[in-house]
Amino acid sequence: MTPSDTRRQTRLSGATLVELVVVILVIGVLAAFVVPRVNISGFRQQGFYQQAQSAVRFAQKLAISSGCVTRAQISSAGCTVTWNVCAPASGTNVPNPATGSNDFCNNSDGTVPVAADISFDAIGRPVNSATPTTFLATQNVTINGRTLRVEAQTGYAHEP
Secondary structure, three states: OOHHHHHHHOOOOOOOHHHHHHHHHHHHHHHHHHHHHOOHHHHHHHHHHHHHHHHHHHHHHHHHHHOOEEEEEEEOOEEEEEEEEOOOOOOOEOOOOOOOOOOOOOOOOOOOOOOEEEEEOOOOOEEOOOOOOOEOOOEEEEEOOEEEEEOOOOOOEEOO
16 A cells, blocks of 8 residues: 555544534524523613713813813713813813714613713812812712712712
């Protein structure tokens, strides 16, 4: 026997078509039972909290970088950042730099019992929206059962 004859007699081992079809069928049956049990709403609620926190932090950074008073508003309808005191753009929404949308919390579900309204002055301190020279105490906002705290002097937004 020559070496080329030996190679012809060797059989490559692998899965047959029938075995592959059976495995795909089993995976399909398992997926049919598992997918309806996945709770997407928990992920969407957590996403709302994280996006709201990002909106507040963005409003603070925007106030510091622009020297204008900015305002972050959070409600179950969504999260917006607006120029509060900054001529000529006062009252205009700031689009989300990642998506271009005015809603910083789109594609997520949120429950905010009381709407949060937080403004930041030119050095990032939280101030009253109506009178931007009045500084606010530490604010706690409950979003989907989690607390978002905005510190009084620094404006730092975090989970306590």
